[in-house]
Amino acid sequence: MNKYSYLPNTEADRKAMLDVLGVDSVEALFADIPDKARFQRELNLPKKLSELELNRYFNQLAGKNDNLEDNINFLGAGAYQHYIPSVVDAIISRSEFFTAYTPYQPEISQGVLQAIFEYQTIVCELTGMDVSNASLYDGPTAFGEAAFMACAATRRNKVLVARSVNPEYREVLKTYGYGQNIEVEEIAIENGVVDLNDLNNKLDDTIAGVFVQYPNFFGGIEDLRKLADIAHAQKALFVVSVNPIAMGLLESPGVCGADIVVGEGQALGNNISFGGPYLGMLATTKEQMRRIPGRVVGQTTDLDGRRAFVLTLQAREQHIRREKATSNICSNQALNALAATVYVSYMGKQGMQDVAKLNLQKAHYAYKRLTALPKVQALFTTPFFNEFAIKLDADITYVNRQLLEAGIVGGYDLGSTYPEYENCMLLAVTELRTKEDIDLLVERLEAIL
Numbered sequence: 395m396n397k398y399s400y401l402p403n404t405e406a407d408r409k410a411m412l413d414v415l416g417v418d419s420v421e422a423l424f425a426d427i428p429d430k431a432r433f434q435r436e437l438n439l440p441k442k443l444s445e446l447e448l449n450r451y452f453n454q455l456a457g458k459n460d461n462l463e464d465n466i467n468f469l470g471a472g473a474y475q476h477y478i479p480s481v482v483d484a485i486i487s488r489s490e491f492f493t494a495y496t497p498y499q500p501e502i503s504q505g506v507l508q509a510i511f512e513y514q515t516i517v518c519e520l521t522g523m524d525v526s527n528a529s530l531y532d533g534p535t536a537f538g539e540a541a542f543m544a545c546a547a548t549r550r551n552k553v554l555v556a557r558s559v560n561p562e563y564r565e566v567l568k569t570y571g572y573g574q575n576i577e578v579e580e581i582a583i584e585n586g587v588v589d590l591n592d593l594n595n596k597l598d599d600t601i602a603g604v605f606v607q608y609p610n611f612f613g614g615i616e617d618l619r620k621l622a623d624i625a626h627a628q629k630a631l632f633v634v635s636v637n638p639i640a641m642g643l644l645e646s647p648g649v650c651g652a653d654i655v656v657g658e659g660q661a662l663g664n665n666i667s668f669g670g671p672y673l674g675m676l677a678t679t680k681e682q683m684r685r686i687p688g689r690v691v692g693q694t695t696d697l698d699g700r701r702a703f704v705l706t707l708q709a710r711e712q713h714i715r716r717e718k719a720t721s722n723i724c725s726n727q728a729l730n731a732l733a734a735t736v737y738v739s740y741m742g743k744q745g746m747q748d749v750a751k752l753n754l755q756k757a758h759y760a761y762k763r764l765t766a767l768p769k770v771q772a773l774f775t776t777p778f779f780n781e782f783a784i785k786l787d788a789d790i791t792y793v794n795r796q797l798l799e800a801g802i803v804g805g806y807d808l809g810s811t812y813p814e815y816e817n818c819m820l821l822a823v824t825e826l827r828t829k830e831d832i833d834l835l836v837e838r839l840e841a842i843l
Contacts (some may be wrong), residue, residue: 405426410445460798466831468760470781470822471611472533472560473669474661476639476749477826482663482736491732496725500704505802507703510691512730516738520641521655522648523677524669528557528689533658536674537563537605537635538570539687539721540654543678544603544631545576546685546720547653552577552791553603554596554630556588558610562637567605576602576836586614586774586783593624602794603631603654608647609640613757622651631682638662638675638734639824640779642750654678663737664730673727673734683707687721749825753780757823760832764821767836769843773808773818781822783808783815788843790819796842802835 403411403556408420417423422431443451467475486492497510510528516817517526530536541553553571555564557580564580581604582592588606597604597826603623609615618634625632634647647655659673660666678686684707692706731800738746758782764784765772773783784805786793790840794804805819823832 440569460794460803462803464801465798465801466827466834467803468805468821468823468827468835469714469803470824471820472562472658472836473672474637474639474667474822474824475666475826476661476824478663478665479737479740481740482733485736486729486733491729492712494728497705500702504703507691507705509732509735510689510726510728511693511703512739513735514691516735517675517677520638520738521636521652521657521675521677522646522650523652523655524648524680525683525686525690526677527686527693528728529659529731530674530688531725531727532670532672532674533635533636533656533660533673534560534563534566535570535723536656536658536676537633538566538631539594539674539676539723540605540656541567541576541578541603542574542687542721543654543682543685544633545574547631547682548602548629550600550602550630551575552579553605554579554581554593554601555605555606556581556614556616557583558587558612558614558811559605559607559635560611563607586610586612586776587616588621590624593621597624597628597630599628600626601630602629605633605635607635607778608644609637612776612783613778613822614643614774614776615779618645618647618650618652626651636675637779639746639750639753643748643754644746644779648677653682659687659727659730659734662734663772664733671727671730673730685720688723689726692824725772732797750779752825753823756780756825756827756832757782757821759829760821760823760827760835763832763836764839767840767843770839773815780824781820783814783818783820785818786839786843788817790817793819793839793842797835797838800834800838802838 409476412418438487458693494506497506499505514526530539544553545551553576555567555578568578579596582589606616606621608618622632631653633652633654634652636647636655638657638659639661655677657675659675664672689705690707691703694702694704696702761782764770769787771785790809792809797804808815808818808820
């Protein structure tokens with residue numbers, strides 16, 4: 395392989411360009427740079443490899459990684475392994491979607507705009523809200539954007555967030571808050587869900603929004619109606635972060651009184667992919683529609699009365715004065731949102747319900763089997779969806795290392811972010827886990843303990 399192997403220009407092409415410039419070599423282009431300022435030796439890099447050698451080298455490197463195809467996975471905590479129908483990749487790999495650019499010109503972007511419009515419709519149906527944006531970067535940033543919306547709507551600058559919310563979401567919320575002088579205070583946990591007494595003690599007319607997760611980080615199902623009533627009594631907005639798969643079974647936050655619903659859309663047809671790219675969902679009520687961040691695709695008609703799609707409500711700093719913008723978010727995760735759209739469309743209402751039920755039933759089977767072990771006990775007794783927390787009579791790091799040697803990816807170490815839950819593990823069970831997988835986990839864990 396020579397140094398020009400991957401350049402599209404032939405020797406004749408290069409000579410023609412040099413002739414136009416009036417020089418006889420590439421080196422002559424740098425004649426004005428003094429010799430003492432030029433790099434006069436080879437780069438300190440490994441020897442060059444052929445394409446065959448390079449493929450072999452990277453395959454060897456990749457083989458050192460443990461992956462979810464070769465191991466049985468019980469790790470969730472915000473990123474979930476679900477079955478992805480082959481139709482998802484088949485559609486999102488089409489060049490008109492895969493390489494599509496920003497749809498600023500609707501006359502040549504109707505396909506992409508319609509796909510985003512359908513995504514927004516699906517998010518509204520799942521969450522029970524009136525309007526959705528075209529997606530944000532991921533779940534945590536959508537959570538932070540919701541704080542801006544709540545503060546703008548109430549003209550207040552303090553929010554309450556439950557400690558039962560994913561720790562990463564809470565950290566991103568605090569980072570967002572710091573930049574906008576928004577104060578963030580946490581609500582205590584009681585039996586794995588929001589402590590209502592602590593919420594009532596901290597909630598007053600200075601609070602812009604109450605932020606919870608549904609199901610929460612521990613898998614517990616919060617009482618949204620009660621929480622919404624408490625928040626609204628002080629004219630605060632009620633913000634809910636959801637697991638979209640759970641929406642196939644649980645009552646939607648919109649029905650329960652949510653003002654803003656956000657969430658991580660990864661579970662809808664997107665691979666875990668070592669942490670991204672994902673997509674953040676954000677939907678809200680008609681009352682808050684003009685405060686929604688990012689892009690919104692609307693439906694209209696063209697001059698001939700035909701159905702058409704356009705970007706609308708573009709109150710981003712890219713379009714208006716920065717100080718009047720709703721957000722500095724100027725992009726969306728269109729390809730990931732398309733994957734979510736294809737997934738939900740393919741599954742349909744019944745399919746989404748079936749997947750949610752499988753998650754629920756398999757998780758409860760695992761919970762029942764594991765909590766029957768002598769050295770395992772349930773951390774909470776709150777109803778849960780597809781995640782639950784257990785307390786072990788052993789160090790979680792040691793347990794997970796032993797499980798991995800048996801080909802099992804264990805749960806999340808809760809003690810790493812909740813010091814009060816030392817030796818506690820958060821386990822996720824999706825539709826991909828079989829009875830044999832769960833029984834093997836129980837058998838291995840019993841042997842380790």
